[in-house]
Amino acid sequence: IERTLSIIKPDATRRNLTGQIIARFEEKGLRVVASKRIKLSQAQAEGFYAVHKERSFFGELVEYMMSEPVVVQVLEGENAILANREIMGATNPANADEGTIRKDFAVDVQENSVHGSDAPETAAEEIAYFFSACEIV
Ligand code: ATP
Ligand code: MG
Secondary structure: OEEEEEEEOHHHHHOOOHHHHHHHHHHOOOEEEEEEEEOOOHHHHHHHOHHHOOOOOHHHHHHHHHOOOEEEEEEEEOOHHHHHHHHHOOOOHHHOOOOOHHHHHOOOOOOOOEEEOOOHHHHHHHHHHHOOHHHOO
């Protein structure tokens, strides 16, 4: 059993898609074991995406992530990291497979509705960035 961090991003919370997105995780066997709706501070958004700080889109990405509330969640299940990334689809919705969240809901490569951890090490770091152990049940 594995855990991963999921974020429902501002473009999706703004369009009231939170429930539809969570339903897709649950339908595919992922369980929401922690969840909160928060508005990221600049420091929180910059820290979360620090790995991208040299990229040309970093400033825009941080502004976008702070623009509206997000829902941060821990998803648990068999191969949860890979399963979540399959449910999300490719980063750019133009390249995303049919039936994925990004294909169906994303606006563009930046406003792509969801985040999911990409490996066990980043999942552990990202979960700890938002949740303490006793908040995950
Ligand atoms: P995430 O890390 O959010 O799950 P990802 O792993 O599919 O997405 P990354 O390459 O890690 O994609 O990029 C992180 C985020 O930065 C993307 O989800 C998207 O919001 C934004 N982003 C990525 N590439 C671009 C780009 N070319 N232009 C604008 N924003 C981008
Ligand atoms: Mg990523």
